[in-house]
Amino acid sequence: MQSLFSLIDNFFQYVFGHPDSLIFFVPLLLLSFIVVNRFGVIPNKFQTFVEVIFEFLESQFKPLFKEEAHYKKWMPFFLTIFSYILILNMVGLIPRLTAPTSDIWLTGSMAIMIFLISFFLGIKHNGPIKYFILLTPSGIPTVIRVMMFPIEIISMFAKPFSLAVRLYANMFAGHTIVRTILGLTEIFHSKLILPVDLLFVVILLGFEVFVALIQAFIFAYLSAIYIADSLYMGDH
């Protein structure tokens, strides 16, 4: 009973007590509506930049979906995930702020969302029993398929776990390494190490920009792979 109450309390504390992710994402979303309204047929420099990013994403996501209708239906979802995680990651580089994605609750809840979408999509498309039968590939003797079944169940649970921990660990580790390097003056008990220290921190923060971009793209790409995998389960 006690743990149920703490679970519900955690839920409300997360939804109503962590405005960080909404504070950073919603104004940029509204700003993007205003900016995109001014995009014309002849692009200026900013529009070209956005179109380069979009064309790269399209070239990566389009081969996953076999039908144009599926691609058109699911692409805005993956673009939203990509831009949301990208903005939340980049917030971690501003001096006094911490990235909301360095919180296992946020990454875990996004990974659980992707898992539930792919799971129920597969069940809706194939029916519950056939979904579990199709987990193991066809064209293999039945005995080996029965042996492979526990491994497939474990991998089904490992996928959202790895998705959550990959994003969380990358953001948390970058932040922690910067804090540790900045604390080297305490360990060496002298302030002379500061110039080398700050140079190293600047290089690390540059690397952090890169990691933020890549981790956002990898989260969106892997979630697209899992969802496309569920959509086209029996069709190999």
Add this chain to the structure above:
Amino acid sequence: MNMLQYLGAAVGMGLASLGGAIGIGLVAAKAIESMARQPEQANSLRATMFIGIAFVEATVLYTLVIAFILLAK
């Protein structure tokens, strides 16, 4: 108990970094070799290389999470 936790975190992190460094080296080596074979595909190969490196690095970072849990107890 403290000693064992610190030891576990340090040794685990060292072994994970070993595996990760070898893995990233293999990915980058194959990418450079393919870029030498087909220079006109270099941009596409570079993008794929970064994606591969991110996957290998994620496996190393799983161990970092365990190390943090051990250190925080």
